Amino acid sequence: MQTILIAEDEKDIRQLVSFNLERESFSTISSGDGKTALSLARSNIPDLIILDLMLPVMDGFEVFKELRLDSRTKDIPVIMLTAKAQLDDIIAGLEMGADDYLTKPFSPKELMLRVKALLKRVKTSTGSTIIESSQIRLDKNTLHCFIREEKIDLTPTEFKLLLILIEREGVPQNRNDLLREVWGYRETANSRTLDTHVKRLREKLGELSRCIETVRGVGYQYRNIIS
Amino acid sequence: MQTILIAEDEKDIRQLVSFNLERESFSTISSGDGKTALSLARSNIPDLIILDLMLPVMDGFEVFKELRLDSRTKDIPVIMLTAKAQLDDIIAGLEMGADDYLTKPFSPKELMLRVKALLKRVKTSTGSTIIESSQIRLDKNTLHCFIREEKIDLTPTEFKLLLILIEREGVPQNRNDLLREVWGYRETANSRTLDTHVKRLREKLGELSRCIETVRGVGYQYRNIIS
DNA sequence: TCAACTTGTCACAATCTCGTCACTATTGAT
DNA sequence: ATCAATAGTGACGAGATTGTGACAAGTTGA
Known part of the structure; x- marks a missing residue:
């Protein structure tokens, strides 16, 4: 069973995503703020992280940077969510090494497709791109x-x-x-x-x-x- | 079955158009704002898009520009809708590469005709059709x-x-x-x-x-x- | 700080594309 | 069978596209 961490402050979206993922028989953990998300990532080592860029306490970029510093989490694939179709954010995200991005609002169907595509090339629990x-x-x-x-x-x-x-x-x-x-x-x-x-x-x-x-x-x- | 995306903020018009299209056995998806329309287009890859220029969140021009940047959506034919017979808007739209336009108020019958004409025409004109x-x-x-x-x-x-x-x-x-x-x-x-x-x-x-x-x-x- | 590495750009070389032309082959009507 | 019209073919050169080596700016790690 593959575990996916959802870091997203809007409860509705969190639940929607979580629901969809679980229906596809992924296991999910989620958090509404950046700091909690980070510690959840470290303690659970998920197979993939869906990371909103606008998060309270610690924003998505910060979380991402921290993730990449820790050898246990640095290879976990990350799909970034941006509230606005902010070109800058997306480019910055990709430059930082995010694996994919999605702008809100997005269709759950599309997210599922991206998650699966990303996981397909990731076979180890450490999540390196393979x-x-x-x-x-x-x-x-x-x-x-x-x-x-x-x-x-x-x-x-x-x-x-x-x-x-x-x-x-x-x-x-x-x-x-x-x-x-x-x-x-x-x-x-x-x-x-x-x-x-x-x-x-x-x-x-x-x-x-x-x-x-x-x-x-x-x-x-x-x-x-x-x- | 061909799918048509309707991006139009006035609910009445949206429903009217949608009703007419479905009666002709097209499948329709619709959205009341530009951003959602864009992501619907990306996730569903419709065969044609009916795009109002005055849309909340992200206006029709923006949506159109984004559509043309993405290879998945860049060849989808677009019919632009303008509220008034704003000549400037129409010209701008056509210059940007819209395939057809219609000024409100329009008759559903005419829209249907244009949709069909465009679908027939575009199938041959884009180099990327499969x-x-x-x-x-x-x-x-x-x-x-x-x-x-x-x-x-x-x-x-x-x-x-x-x-x-x-x-x-x-x-x-x-x-x-x-x-x-x-x-x-x-x-x-x-x-x-x-x-x-x-x-x-x-x-x-x-x-x-x-x-x-x-x-x-x-x-x-x-x-x-x-x- | 420095050396090694990465990366984008540029100028030039190599290759491919495509319209044209001269010429040949085929066709069909007489 | 003859002949004129039409279609097929191979070659060429201009222009477009891609390949390549060199260079400079930026990064990284010791």
Whole structure:
């Protein structure tokens, strides 16, 4: 059974979320303020945290920072909730390393989808980001490549990028979406940033790099060519 | 079943529109404020959005801008509603890329007509529509060919061309129409461009190329010969 | 403080796309 | 069968897109 911590001060939303999660047979714990949330996280080590940014006593950003400092909690995936569609908050959140975000009001259905998507790539109780594909395993900025029997260290950005591509294996991801999801860019910056990072990834990946395919006019796509 | 999102703060109008749409067997979801509308759009990905410009919390323009930033929603056709015949609003809306507009008060009958017209039109105009034919699926410059269990990368132009042909499966498309729709040509350029692209398409399609038939003296036609 | 690392940007190189053209092949009416 | 119209094909070059190496600014950790 997976446990999810809900840190949200509005009682209605807390209950709504909690109800929905439990109906999907997650176990939930919740708190209406930041400080309690933090100590609940430390004592229970949940599998995922849904964290409102506007919290009494200690706000979401503070809580998040604290979580990331403690080795027991630093790898727990966090979905941030922002009351306003404040671009700044979202970007700040993503930069701090939140795994996903949702702006209120949101549909419970969407939250459930995100929770499941996030948990799918998180299999350990310590909650590090892991993807197990046929021949590789992504975990904590490291790519374990079984065929080559070795570990490849990735930078955080490279990791994020590869993660998204692998999660959507077989589906071409367009440049703008990637820029938005990995970097939080809004506008179509006519940027070589994405290309450069893809290049760096490919360099590190060696022969596995053939899995990252260019889809001209669209973006990039991961395809497992090992099988 | 096609889903339509109604973003309109006046309850009477919302219900009226919703009633009319449902009578025509569309499925509807609705919201009285912009923010909720936006998140509904993101979680439900409707086929069309009817968007009032004067909305509480987040106005129609804002909602529209956000919709166009997200790849999941950026191609959804939008009909804008303006309270008064505010010329400026309409122009601004159309410039932003709204697909149609209507000024209040409007007749439900007219709205229905526009909705249907737009749904028919937009299906062909956006490059990202997915078409599932019996053995084929077109998405993001890629052709998924189920019988051959493989993906074929197409260039943007090839994609556009094939899309139009497949959408009008069984109906011969004449050269001028194709040149106009894919290339935006006005005059009958006595050009080999179309032929060349058809040839390139056929090359990529392999045995599937038999589906693209030459209709001498007219143009080309797609016909599913696999079934 | 300094060295090592990360990351975004730029300039230039490599590659791909696509319209055009010259030429060939096919078609269908006479 | 002949011929003119139509369609198919291969090649080329301009322009667009992507790949690459270098660099500088910013971060991190010792």
